[in-house]
Amino acid sequence: MTGVRVAGVGLTHFGQHPERTGRDLFAEASQRAFEDAGVxxxxxEQLNYGNFMGELSEHQGHxxxxxxxxxxxxxxxxxYESACASxxxxxxxxxxxxxxxxxxxxxxxxAERMNNLGTAGTTEALAIAADDxxxxxxxxxxxxxxxxxxxxxxxxxxxxxxxxxxxxVKNHDNALDNEFAQFQKAISVEDALDAPxxxxxxxxYDACPITDxxxxxxxxxxEYADEHDLDAPVSVTGTGQGGDKMALQDRQFLARTPAAExxxxxxxxxxxxxxxxxxxxxxxxCFTIAEVLALEALDFYAPGEGIGAAARGETTRDGDRPVNxxxxxxxxxxxxxATGTSQVxxxxxxxxxxxxxxxxxxxxxxxxHNAGGTVASTTVHVLEVEE
Amino acid sequence: MTGVRVAGVGLTHFGQHPERTGRDLFAEASQRAFEDAGVxxxxxEQLNYGNFMGELSEHQGHxxxxxxxxxxxxxxxxxYESACASxxxxxxxxxxxxxxxxxxxxxxxxAERMNNLGTAGTTEALAIAADDxxxxxxxxxxxxxxxxxxxxxxxxxxxxxxxxxxxxVKNHDNALDNEFAQFQKAISVEDALDAPxxxxxxxxYDACPITDxxxxxxxxxxEYADEHDLDAPVSVTGTGQGGDKMALQDRQFLARTPAAExxxxxxxxxxxxxxxxxxxxxxxxCFTIAEVLALEALDFYAPGEGIGAAARGETTRDGDRPVNxxxxxxxxxxxxxATGTSQVxxxxxxxxxxxxxxxxxxxxxxxxHNAGGTVASTTVHVLEVEE
Numbered sequence: 001m002t003g004v005r006v007a008g009v010g011l012t013h014f015g016q017h018p019e020r021t022g023r024d025l026f027a028e029a030s031q032r033a034f035e036d037a038g039v040x041x042x043x044x045e046q047l048n049y050g051n052f053m054g055e056l057s058e059h060q061g062h063x064x065x066x067x068x069x070x071x072x073x074x075x076x077x078x079x080y081e082s083a084c085a086s087x088x089x090x091x092x093x094x095x096x097x098x099x100x101x102x103x104x105x106x107x108x109x110x111a112e113r114m115n116n117l118g119t120a121g122t123t124e125a126l127a128i129a130a131d132d133x134x135x136x137x138x139x140x141x142x143x144x145x146x147x148x149x150x151x152x153x154x155x156x157x158x159x160x161x162x163x164x165x166x167x168x169v170k171n172h173d174n175a176l177d178n179e180f181a182q183f184q185k186a187i188s189v190e191d192a193l194d195a196p197x198x199x200x201x202x203x204x205y206d207a208c209p210i211t212d213x214x215x216x217x218x219x220x221x222x223e224y225a226d227e228h229d230l231d232a233p234v235s236v237t238g239t240g241q242g243g244d245k246m247a248l249q250d251r252q253f254l255a256r257t258p259a260a261e262x263x264x265x266x267x268x269x270x271x272x273x274x275x276x277x278x279x280x281x282x283x284x285x286c287f288t289i290a291e292v293l294a295l296e297a298l299d300f301y302a303p304g305e306g307i308g309a310a311a312r313g314e315t316t317r318d319g320d321r322p323v324n325x326x327x328x329x330x331x332x333x334x335x336x337x338a339t340g341t342s343q344v345x346x347x348x349x350x351x352x353x354x355x356x357x358x359x360x361x362x363x364x365x366x367x368x369h370n371a372g373g374t375v376a377s378t379t380v381h382v383l384e385v386e387e
Numbered sequence: 388m389t390g391v392r393v394a395g396v397g398l399t400h401f402g403q404h405p406e407r408t409g410r411d412l413f414a415e416a417s418q419r420a421f422e423d424a425g426v427x428x429x430x431x432e433q434l435n436y437g438n439f440m441g442e443l444s445e446h447q448g449h450x451x452x453x454x455x456x457x458x459x460x461x462x463x464x465x466x467y468e469s470a471c472a473s474x475x476x477x478x479x480x481x482x483x484x485x486x487x488x489x490x491x492x493x494x495x496x497x498a499e500r501m502n503n504l505g506t507a508g509t510t511e512a513l514a515i516a517a518d519d520x521x522x523x524x525x526x527x528x529x530x531x532x533x534x535x536x537x538x539x540x541x542x543x544x545x546x547x548x549x550x551x552x553x554x555x556v557k558n559h560d561n562a563l564d565n566e567f568a569q570f571q572k573a574i575s576v577e578d579a580l581d582a583p584x585x586x587x588x589x590x591x592y593d594a595c596p597i598t599d600x601x602x603x604x605x606x607x608x609x610e611y612a613d614e615h616d617l618d619a620p621v622s623v624t625g626t627g628q629g630g631d632k633m634a635l636q637d638r639q640f641l642a643r644t645p646a647a648e649x650x651x652x653x654x655x656x657x658x659x660x661x662x663x664x665x666x667x668x669x670x671x672x673c674f675t676i677a678e679v680l681a682l683e684a685l686d687f688y689a690p691g692e693g694i695g696a697a698a699r700g701e702t703t704r705d706g707d708r709p710v711n712x713x714x715x716x717x718x719x720x721x722x723x724x725a726t727g728t729s730q731v732x733x734x735x736x737x738x739x740x741x742x743x744x745x746x747x748x749x750x751x752x753x754x755x756h757n758a759g760g761t762v763a764s765t766t767v768h769v770l771e772v773e774e
Contacts, residue, residue: 021520054515055442059523061515062470065646065763066633076630076646076764078476079468083449089465093480100487128441128448133408136446243463246453259452259463376452377463 003222004098005232006383007105008037009345014213014333015182018115022051022058023070025214026111029338030071033107033216038230044218045103047077048094050087050110051337056125057113071107071216081337083129084286086110087215088340088370088379092239094219095381104224109216110342112335122210126336129373131247143207145248145374146287147199152254153289154201157304161201164288165192166310168205168330171285174317175327177356182209182333206288211333215342234348238271238382240264246376257375260297264369264380268299271365271382275299278382279321279363280350282343284371285328294369295323298380317360325350325357340370340379351385390609391485392619393770394492395424396732401600401720402569405502409438409445410457412601413498416725417458420494420603425617431605432490434464435481437474437497438724443512444500458494458603468724470516471673473497474602475727475757475766479626481606482768491611496603497729499722509597513723516760518634530594530674532635532761534586537676539641541588544691548588551675552579553697555592555717558672561704562714564743569596569720593675598720602729621735625658625769627651633763644762647684651756651767655686658769662686665769666708666750667737669730671758672715681756682710685767704747712737712744727757727766738772 010032012025026049034041047068054060064077080089087110094106114122123143127136130145153159169189175181192205225232242262245251252258268274275298283294295306300321309315315323326332326346329339347366349355366383397419399412413436421428434455441447451464467476474497481493501509510530514523517532540546556576562568579592612619629649632638639645655661662685670681682693687708696702702710713719713733716726734753736742753770 023520052448053442055440055448058519059515060519061439061442061468062517062633062760062763064469065630065760066518068630069632069637074630076628076649078480078628081448081466081468082451093465096484096487096489100483100489102483102487128446130449131453132445132447133410241463241465243452243455243461245456246449250456262463373449373452376449 001099004095004236005220005222005225006234006236006344006348007039007218007220007225007230007232008033009348010036010216011180011342011345012214013180014211014335016115017212020212022054022111022113023066025212026067026109027070029109029214029216030107033218037218039105039218039220041072043105044073044075044107046075046106047071047073048080048090048106048108049077050080050090050340052081052083052086052112053125057117073107082377083372084336085340085370085372085377085379086337091341091344091381092241092379095236095239098219098221104221106219107216108219108341109214110337110340111214112337113212114210114335115212119210134247134249143199143202146289147202148248149254150201150289156255157307159307161193162189163307163311164206165189167288167291168192170310170316171324171328171330174325174357175331178327178332181327181331182211183331202287208286208329208334211335213333213335213338215338215345217341217344233386234351235384236381237384238267240266240270240380242378244376246373248374256303257293257297259375260294260369260371260378263378264298267380267382273365273382277365278367279365280325280361281323281367281369282326282347283323283369285324285330286334298367298369317357320362322360325360343368343370344381347383351383388486391482391623392607392609392612393604393621393623393735394426394607394612394617394619395420395605396735397423397603398567398729398732399601400567401598401722403502404599407599409441409498409500410453412599413454413496414457416496416601417494417603420605424605426492426605426607428459430492431460431462431494433462433493434458434460435467435477435493435495436464437467437477437727439468439470439473439499440512444504460494469764470759471723472727472757472759472764472766473724478728478731478768479628479766482623482626485606485608491608493606494603495606495728496601497724497727498601499724500599501597501722502599506597521634521636530586530589533674533676534589535635536641537588540676540679543642544694546694548580549576550694550698551593552576554675554678555579557697557703558711558715558717561712561744562718565714565719568714568718569598570718589674595673595716595721598722600720600722600725602725602732604728604731620773621738622771623768624771625654627653627657627767629765631763633760635761643690644680644684646762647681647756647758647765650765651685654767654769660752660769664752665754666752667712667748668710668754668756669713669734670710670756672711672717673721685754685756704744707749709747712747730755730757731768734770738770
């Protein structure tokens with residue numbers, strides 16, 4: 001079974017681009033990925049594309065062929081939709097196809113256009129990632145759902161708004177030098193605590209912003225990389241996927257995420273590594289509490305012990321295992337369908353040394369964690385760089 | 388590489404069920420598939436689920452985990468969206484995963500709820516399968532798009548409304564004994580020609596109806612089937628996928644469907660068969676002209692020669708190669724996300740002998756052809772039954 005290399009990666013700026021279409025954003029990200037890879041478009045055998053809410057924000061489904069065209073491809077294309085984990089699933093299926101000899105070269109990526117809907121419209125659109133019948137019609141929004149999860153966590157394990165604020169501060173700090181980030185602005189714990197409450201105990205700075213953007217990566221087999229003498233030192237060595245009940249009310253846990261635990265376990269087994277081997281992680285911090293749940297699902301911490309990681313300095317850029325050196329969804333932004341692949345883009349650059357925060361990476365093994373809805377679906381990937 | 392067996396199949400009635408949710412429909416279809424298969428739900432390792440317009444008809448995305456729950460599964464789930472080819476892609480990816488040893492048992496299927504949107508609402512929702520920027524905003528609807536393709540075909544190769552009417556008559560005739568079909572009603576050529584025009588040259592009887600319904604199939608590896616002594620004589624022996632430009636204006640052909648030609652060529656190569664080996668086909672006749680284009684893409688006929696096939700009796704139930712013995716999308720109905728898997732369900736029953744029209748099947752090799760949009764995406768599968 002061949003290995004899978006990340007031959008090239010590309011992003012658009014993440015931010016407010018309400019005048020740009022999804023195809024325009026994806027054309028830019030994929031162009032950058034091809035330039036970075038040095039792989040001709042004609043060699044691409046398949047596009048795996050993630051998008052979440054194009055039906056609502058652009059009145060556009062069937063984006064597979066549309067985005068293949070935007071990327072200059074004639075290859076067939078498949079659109080994956082798993083809410084905010086859409087392009088994480090696209091990566092996973094590409095990794096499997098390359099390993100299994102179904103293809104040597106795939107383009108993966110995603111795009112999302114959100115700001116044209118406005119804040120209320122986006123909140124309503126995002127709600128399609130929850131159970132419409134049993135959650136959304138009862139008034140649930142995503143800030144409310146993650147607030148419930150935060151309350152459950154605090155009740156069960158302890159923790160405070162200050163602990164969550166430290167995560168926001170860390171991720172804003174990490175984004176300062178990331179030219180693709182929506183917010184390149186430092187904040188303080190006081191700023192976070194003083195911000196308006198959006199759903200208690202969560203304040204405005206506990207939430208990721210509304211973001212337009214796109215991501216793309218060219219994945220190739222070891223054989224292709226060798227034959228074409230590509231400079232592609234980073235490999236995807238592990239992939240995992242997990243699922244859970246859709247609605248929070250049907251879950252066994254509110255303060256744990258079994259879908260992510262299963263995805264992590266599968267990805268670690270697949271790569272032949274354990275959580276202690278991981279040097280750096282990009283996790284799905286759509287809300288600050290979500291980063292805590294991710295750290296525990298990835299088994300970096302036992303349940304109840306992840307909450308203080310940022311405050312203790314363990315996950316900061318000077319820590320032993322920095323988390324969200326890109327700025328995370330919190331500060332870099334979260335164009336939902338683009339995020340899963342975007343994490344792979346950031347991790348690739350962190351590991352190969354051309355990311356502004358690469359100097360903070362203490363080892364060779366990175367993990368990406370991409371969650372859909374209230375973590376009803378998750379993909380986890382392990383990336384490693386040649387020593 | 389292991390073979391892939393169809394262990395069990397299930398459908399809901401296809402028709403008007405505006406009061407039923409997608410999850411309700413899929414729960415029923417999957418229940419039937421598990422009963423037919425005799426496979427326990429606990430053995431299922433993944434759900435591959437197709438849905439097209441749930442965001443618009445049910446304000447519901449992220450249907451993977453939702454439908455896994457509806458089917459009684461704890462396995463991870465992925466939603467595929469490729470317009471009307473959504474659950475055809477779900478089948479394709481499941482076939483690859485089983486062959487490649489990624490899993491031994493998958494549930495595939497799809498569901499669509501449409502009638503609750505009404506006719507105008509459904510027409511508007513379906514339009515997201517076309518290019519919003521360059522087609523839909525110019526006023527294009529799917530009846531208009533296929534009318535353009537029919538006009539181009541008539542101009543280039545000849546053909547008449549009568550030829551198309553013969554296809555509608557044939558497919559209505561085929562559905563008479565199909566208890567799952569939306570229309571179990573014979574029509575005449577005169578009925579079709581006298582029906583109101585919806586987009587010249589297409590009349591009402593040239594179009595498939597608006598349908599609610601669901602489909603499911605349990606796919607397993609040869610090893611699993613043998614170990615569990617399953618009665619599963621039908622195998623999926625070939626899979627292919629093709630893509631094309633999204634918008635008609637960007638295509639090289641209006642009266643040919645290269646995406647389907649590529650998918651068919653790949654599926655035939657994969658199965659080691661040719662078009663002359665195929666005994667029976669279920670093709671994507673969303674409009675009568677689409678059946679003609681499918682017959683030619685599958686290389687049953689040269690370009691320009693498929694138009695008269697029904698009138699000549701070659702594709703009728705008494706013909707040499709019956710097409711759409713289920714009634715097709717035209718008479719059985721077209722709940723878009725369910726259609727790709729539904730074709731596999733019908734073909735399985737036709738080949739293994741428990742379909743009301745099985746007596747019309749002249750051989751052991753069947754093909755399914757599932758198209759998205761104006762054939763910007765297509766999947767083709769070859770199914771074979773043990774002799």
